[in-house]
Amino acid sequence: MKKLKILHILQAVGGVEVHLRLLLQNLNPNKFEFVIIHEEKENTDPFVDKNGDVVKTYTTSIVRNINPIKDSNTLIKINSIVKAEQPDLIHGHSAKGGIFSKIIGAKLKIPTLHTPHAYSYLSAESSLKKSIYLFIEKLFVPLNNKILACSVSEKNRAIKDVGYPEDRVCVYNNSIKPIDQIKKLSFQQSWPDNYICSVGRPSYQKNIELMVEVISKLKEEMPQIHLVLMGVGFHAPNLEAVKQQIKEYNLEKNITLLEWTHRDDIFNIIKKSKLYISTARYEGLPYSIIESLALAKASVVTDADGNRDLIENNQNGFVIFDQNVESFKNKILSLLENPDLLKTFENNSIAKFDKNFNIDNTIQHLEEIYFTNRKK
Structure with missing residues (x-):
């Protein structure tokens, strides 16, 4: 043929x-x-x-x-x-x-x-x-x-x-392919073991400013909250503004920015995180969230194109409407404080991956x- x-x-x-x-x-x-x-x-x-x-x-x-x-x-x-x-x-x-x-x-x-x-x-x-x-x-x-x-x-x-x-x-x-093997980090971890994570360059699309706002609100109720944000160094027009925002909110000890991260390191960081978050205004169908599904993670995401195709509200995570900071904070807290709900969402995530995105x-x-x- x-x-x-x-x-x-x-x-x-x-x-x-x-x-x-x-x-x-x-x-x-x-x-x-x-x-x-x-x-x-x-x-x-x-x-x-x-x-x-x-x-x-x-x-x-x-x-x-x-x-x-x-x-x-x-x-x-x-x-x-x-x-x-x-x-x-x-x-x-x-x-x-x-x-x-x-x-x-x-x-x-x-x-x-x-x-x-x-x-x-x-x-x-x-x-x-x-x-x-x-x-x-x-x-x-x-x-x-x-x-x-x-x-x-x-x-x-x-x-x-x-x-x-x-x-x-x-x-x-x-x-994507199922992620069957998690390699060790290629560098020394500089953040606490208990953390949430995301992948996104500071830009209009990814709306990292909203993410920083959410972490600021979370800190008021959970002072030790920590976010690891990966991939901030690639075509990141808002990076300096985000760094300034982090400084103004006194979040230097609550947010780790990784400017370049190898794909195997991303898998390691997502796998060991408590959950995944996205504040994007729009997406196609984001690979980072597909990877989080494959790694059996629950997510809290904005109601954006792409996000809503991967995260089903109250099934494998929460979908936040109108970029509501208070709602975003509350849903993250509800998962961090409810291990049984978190585990249910994690199981639903891997099932959704196998059915639709493997x-x-x-x-x-x-x-x-x-x-x-x-x-x-």
């Missing part, structure tokens, strides 16, 4: 890079051939497939912000690569990868899937920017591409906000999506 050639276009950073690596390492290499085009400035390890073979990769300039000159030159370069490779299907990731994929797919008549990984208009801090970003997304709906959402919330955004017909939107949940069980669904949408 001839292999199906899938060409991915993306900025290989953060969760998007994790997503692609997981797909490549779990899709059947006897059925699929892969080609990748990503940002040239990204210092990334080679992409490999399930057999450990290096995947063919091109680099070009895929800048985050809108830049008409650079974007035009990039579009020309990507078009020439795609034309030479002649893939059976293009899979674009995030905003820029999606735009380039849709234009080139329409031009070369190659079926195209787009995974937004959280729509760009959700990141806009002003209503004007949000309207502009949403308008740009809507421009490409008529080009006959499809959305491959990474969560049900993202699917709903594509249909209700962007305007895609329901039959042109499908879902493949972000998924890549050993979900990858076949993605293979079916690829074959269904390939070039006929």
Whole structure:
């Protein structure tokens, strides 16, 4: 059987890079051939497939912000690569990868899937920017591409906000391998043994300022409360503001910031924590919370896209509406003070992971999506 050639276009950073690596390492290499085009400035390890073979990769300039000159030159370069490779299907990731994929797919008549990984208009801090970003997304709906959402919330955004017909939107949940082995920390622990944790760069999306507010309120009733916040050093525009906020609230002994954390260290820290929290304004489908499910952790999270797809209120954690600080504090306290409830939520978390987010069980669904949408 001839292999199906899938060409991915993306900025290989953060969760998007994790997503692609997981797909490549779990899709059947006897059925699929892969080609990748990503940002040239990204210092990334080679992409490999399930057999450990290096995947063919091109680099070009895929800048985050809108830049008409650079974007035009990039579009020309990507078009020439795609034309030479002649893939059976293009899979674009995030905003820029999606735009380039849709234009080139329409031009070369190659079926195209787009995974937004959280729509760009959700990141806009002003209503004007949000309207502009949403308008740009809507421009490409008529080009006959499809959305491959990474969560049900993202699917709903594509249909209700962007305007895609329901039959042109499908879902493949972000998924990971079961975490069977926890390695020792690669550095010396500097925080107390009793702690809660989160992963998130200080930014508008992650809303770490709200997290600090919650810890400040918790400290009033539980002086020894401690938060370990991982991953704060990557593209963190609000980091200095968060550090200042921690200082103003006198929380230096209650919050540990880890600017860079190896993936195995993240697993260790989540596993040994009491519970996981997220104050995000929006997500695609966050790998950090999927990992917390796989590690049998209860969570307290904001009612945001992605979060609500993973945490079911009163089942495997609590979902906080309207970013309510007092409610957030009370729900964390209720879990820390009720071991039986905490254990019930932990058991429900691992069950939810196995059913919906274990890549050993979900990858076949993605293979079916690829074959269904390939070039006929």
